[in-house]
Amino acid sequence: MPTTEWSNWTGNRSCVCDVVRPENLAELQAAVASAATGTRRVRPAGTGYSWTPLIPVPGDGTIVETAKLDRLLGVRTEVLGGVEHHYVKVEAGMKMSELIEITRSRGLTLRSPTLFPWPSIAGALSTGSHGVGRKGGCFADSLHSLDIVDATGSLRRVTRGDADFPAAMVALGSLGMIYAAELEVSPEFNVYVDKRNVPVDRTLAEFDDLIEAYDYLEMFWMPGAETFYLMLMDESGAHADEWSFRRKAEQWFDTTIQSRAANVWVPWIAQHAPGLTPVLTKLAGGTVTEVEKEIVPASDAFHFQKAYSKNWDIAYSIPATHAAEAWSRAIDLVNDYAEAGAYPINYALHGRFVGPGEGWIAPNHDRYSLYIEATTAIGTPGFQGFFDELESRWAGIPGARPHWGKHFGRTTGLDTLYPRMADFLAVRQAWDPGRHFLNPWLEHDVFDL
Numbered sequence: 001m002p003t004t005e006w007s008n009w010t011g012n013r014s015c016v017c018d019v020v021r022p023e024n025l026a027e028l029q030a031a032v033a034s035a036a037t038g039t040r041r042v043r044p045a046g047t048g049y050s051w052t053p054l055i056p057v058p059g060d061g062t063i064v065e066t067a068k069l070d071r072l073l074g075v076r077t078e079v080l081g082g083v084e085h086h087y088v089k090v091e092a093g094m095k096m097s098e099l100i101e102i103t104r105s106r107g108l109t110l111r112s113p114t115l116f117p118w119p120s121i122a123g124a125l126s127t128g129s130h131g132v133g134r135k136g137g138c139f140a141d142s143l144h145s146l147d148i149v150d151a152t153g154s155l156r157r158v159t160r161g162d163a164d165f166p167a168a169m170v171a172l173g174s175l176g177m178i179y180a181a182e183l184e185v186s187p188e189f190n191v192y193v194d195k196r197n198v199p200v201d202r203t204l205a206e207f208d209d210l211i212e213a214y215d216y217l218e219m220f221w222m223p224g225a226e227t228f229y230l231m232l233m234d235e236s237g238a239h240a241d242e243w244s245f246r247r248k249a250e251q252w253f254d255t256t257i258q259s260r261a262a263n264v265w266v267p268w269i270a271q272h273a274p275g276l277t278p279v280l281t282k283l284a285g286g287t288v289t290e291v292e293k294e295i296v297p298a299s300d301a302f303h304f305q306k307a308y309s310k311n312w313d314i315a316y317s318i319p320a321t322h323a324a325e326a327w328s329r330a331i332d333l334v335n336d337y338a339e340a341g342a343y344p345i346n347y348a349l350h351g352r353f354v355g356p357g358e359g360w361i362a363p364n365h366d367r368y369s370l371y372i373e374a375t376t377a378i379g380t381p382g383f384q385g386f387f388d389e390l391e392s393r394w395a396g397i398p399g400a401r402p403h404w405g406k407h408f409g410r411t412t413g414l415d416t417l418y419p420r421m422a423d424f425l426a427v428r429q430a431w432d433p434g435r436h437f438l439n440p441w442l443e444h445d446v447f448d449l
């Protein structure tokens with residue numbers, strides 16, 4: 001009888017099953033082959049940061065964690081048509097923060113890494129996780145090849161250009177267990193970052209121009225605010241600003257305050273004095289400089305957030321052409337709740353624009369997208385009802401697709417959101433005819449099999 005209780009980071013998904021942590025490729029192959037027998041299920045797990053039921057298995061199943069598969073396997077440069085291409089290959093369980101440091105120390109930078117520094121590389125790839133950027137897509141769009149252990153324990157390589165590649169890029173761990181990923185990375189470049197508060201009405205009225213004007217566009221709105229906090233970013237040939245002692249001290253102070261606010265003050269206010277939420281929001285807004293400009297290396301520009309706390313997060317990918325509508329629907333809903341004295345959102349609404357993706361079931365598949373999310377502290381009363389309403393508003397926008405790793409409630413019609421879903425499922429079936437790499441949620445709610 002299995003006795004190990006597995007649970008994700010937030011603690012909202014758990015199961016009791018066998019949990020194994022192979023330390024090298026041979027152990028991984030043996031673990032998968034011995035677990036994938038009869039009708040037993042096997043689910044790959046990274047760091048367990050996803051809110052959705054991607055990982056839990058029935059009691060006779062096995063979760064294979066990649067925590068001990070975190071090595072750098074190689075860095076290489078290839079010249080194609082006179083242009084240098086840089087690649088880095090790592091094991092599946094390496095954390096994003098470590099890969100960022102590996103590339104940075106070699107004068108390279110990742111394409112569309114998550115803002116969040118701690119997911120595993122395979123976890124971020126498999127859910128279509130993303131950073132920001134109009135020219136690139138999600139993180140998986142930088143993939144060159146994947147080494148995947150299938151249900152028989154055999155190692156198979158899928159490379160860009162192979163017929164199965166668009167299925168394997170973002171596959172929710174349903175084809176097999178990724179052992180290693182090779183990613184194309186860019187030479188480090190500098191980014192001109194212009195941060196400013198701009199009235200909501202003006203931003204939405206000028207939205208079509210705004211979303212075409214910048215290489216990288218990220219935006220925040222906090223409950224009760226009359227302005228968006230915009231981060232307007234473009235590649236720059238200029239030198240990066242020097243980091244003065246004062247600036248480092250300011251960042252340390254901001255991080256300490258942010259962390260304290262996110263972990264202690266906001267959850268306390270949410271539970272004991274929710275009416276103070278807009279006051280806190282105003283205070284947070286007041287600490288932000290009206291307009292701030294800087295030139296920073298890309299590896300820093302997209303990793304400005306240093307403090308994280310456990311939270312609830314719902315996110316949708318919306319076609320960029322409907323971005324203003326997605327923002328209006330969300331802000332109107334938060335304002336309606338506020339008028340009734342309820343504050344189910346106390347962190348922020350956050351949006352990032354991401355270029356079209358190639359993965360057949362990547363939420364940014366085939367179109368420029370706004371990824372918009374609502375985040376709120378753990379313990380906030382009434383967040384679930386609010387998320388349900390928000391989801392129905394966002395899901396009603398043509399082309400809306402949930403982020404696979406973040407909270408969403410939709411259980412039907414998910415397969416209809418992707419024009420290449422049938423192709424994806426055909427590849428999946430060929431890789432795993434025994435359905436070992438599916439759990440009941442994937443099988444029924446997501447893939448409708």
Ligand SMILES: Cc1cc2nc3c(=O)[nH]c(=O)nc-3n(C[C@H](O)[C@H](O)[C@H](O)COP(=O)(O)OP(=O)(O)OC[C@H]3O[C@@H](n4cnc5c(N)ncnc54)[C@H](O)[C@@H]3O)c2cc1C
Pocket residue numbers: 009043044045046047048049050051054055066092093114115116118119120121122123124126127128129130131172173174176177178179308309405406
């Ligand atoms: C605080 C916070 C901030 C976040 N910020 C961002 C963000 O900036 N951008 C964004 O897009 N997302 C963000 N996310 C979501 C996060 O990137 C995804 O949930 C991601 O999948 C987490 O990685 P993980 O290693 O924890 O994966 P897990 O949650 O462990 O697994 C996710 C999926 O990947 C599969 N998987 C994991 N390892 C393998 C493997 N070796 N082979 C095959 N499949 C595998 C699993 O089976 C599962 O389907 C954030 C999450 C949190 C908690």
